[in-house]
Amino acid sequence: MVWSTSQLAELAGTTVNTVRHYHALGLLAEPERRANGYKSYGVQHLVRVLQVRRLSELGVPLSKVPDAVAGGDQRELLRELHSELETSIRHLERIRDEVGSLMAHGAPLDTPSGFEGIADGMTPTDRTLASIFGQVYDDPAMQDIRAMFEDGQARFAELDATFEALTVDASEEARSAVVQQMLPALRENLERYPWLLTEPRTRQTPPLAQSALIESMRALYNDAQLEVLLRALAQVRSEIDAHDDGKT
Known part of the structure; x- marks a missing residue:
């Protein structure tokens, strides 16, 4: 008996x-x-196709099938496959947990990992920034950043709303008011997390990390918001420098 393709x-x-x-x-x-x-085609072809399919289902790359079928070191190949599967399983378990967390909190799909529980109080801009921060900062730094977001939601919701509403044509009076409103939160964050100014905790080289942060801010905030941020930061830096000078 013979068979067609x-x-x-x-x-x-x-x-x-x-x-x-x-x-x-x-x-x-x-x-x-x-x-x-x-x-x-005959039985030998069927057997060969079944062999290749079986090995492929187990995760053997097609490039390694000839050696495996020919009687190569199958134990070593099985160890490699087992290790790769363990890694894949851990990855899938992590993704499963994150999907479950997104569902449990009703968080948007673009919510960065670890931020599902506070996503309800995050704006689209917040989520975008947090995603970029996750690629720039290391894991310990991201724990601090998440705490800053969460603390901001609990204590500085009015400031967040005012800053978000600041338009590019905002008056000097409006800008100055937001700067003054921002100072307490900024002082507190820099006092609690001094590494923000002194110890870059980044995954990339400092120049690349800095360019990513600067360009992201430029893309996500309008000129008035950027000016307010820079003015508030400059004032707090000046206060820190004056305080340090007073100690010497």
């Missing part, structure tokens, strides 16, 4: 394209052809 594919539980792909990779020998020119 489509019949072989059906018997093996795969597709004609997969059979052709195995041929192209040299994993399946070309069969003889019938008088009418059609391929004629």
